Amino acid sequence: MQLVTPGIGLLFWQTITFLVVLFLLSKFAWKPIMKALREREDNIDAALTMAEKAKLEMQALKADNERLLTEARAERDRILKDATDAATTLVEGARTKANEEGQRMIEQARVSIQNEKKAALTEVKNLAATLSIDIAEKLLRRELQDEQAQRALVQSYLQDTHLS
Incomplete structure (x- = not known):
């Protein structure tokens, strides 16, 4: 039983030790252990503070x-709107210019047709006048072949002309 119960001397020396x-x-x-624990605690606090700052x-x-x-999206939307507006303006301008050019060409064609029509009418009139003169000349030659007819014609012209 001595193994289980400690002796007084053993207790004394264990207490002294x-x-x-x-x-x-x-x-x-x-002190070094406490210092190391404080440093570790400070390091952990600093790391937590730095983590909070980083967060x-x-x-x-x-x-x-x-x-x-958000600003980039707004800028993109603005640029797209400006580009769409510019394209629409450009297309409308081109359409208007094409319409104006078409109207101008139609008007030029009308003027050209009118001029050609006038020129053709003038040519027809000149041709008709030339033909009329030729026909009149031939008729007069045939009718005025004799001298008596020529004198009658001259008398008729003189009577139509009044000398004042």
Whole structure:
């Protein structure tokens, strides 16, 4: 039974050894251990603070990115609208110019047709006048072949002409 119950001397020496180890630990090891624990605690606090700052910076960057993305979308929409408006204006301008050019060409064609028509009518009139003169000349030659007919014609012209 002696193994189970400790003796008084053993308890005394264990207590003395414990106190000596406790004294030595408190004198030499306790301060460095506590210092290391405080440094570790400070490092952990600093890391948590830095993590919190990084989190806040990430949120700020995310907000900035969202704002820039929104601005870029608005700019893209504005550019697309301007390009569409410019294309519409260009198409309308080209259509108007084409219509004006078509109207101008039609008007030129009308004027050209009128001029050609007048020229053709003038030519027909000239041809008719020439033919009339030729026919009249031939008729007069045939009728005025004798001298008596020529004198009658001259007398008739003189009577039609009144000399004042």
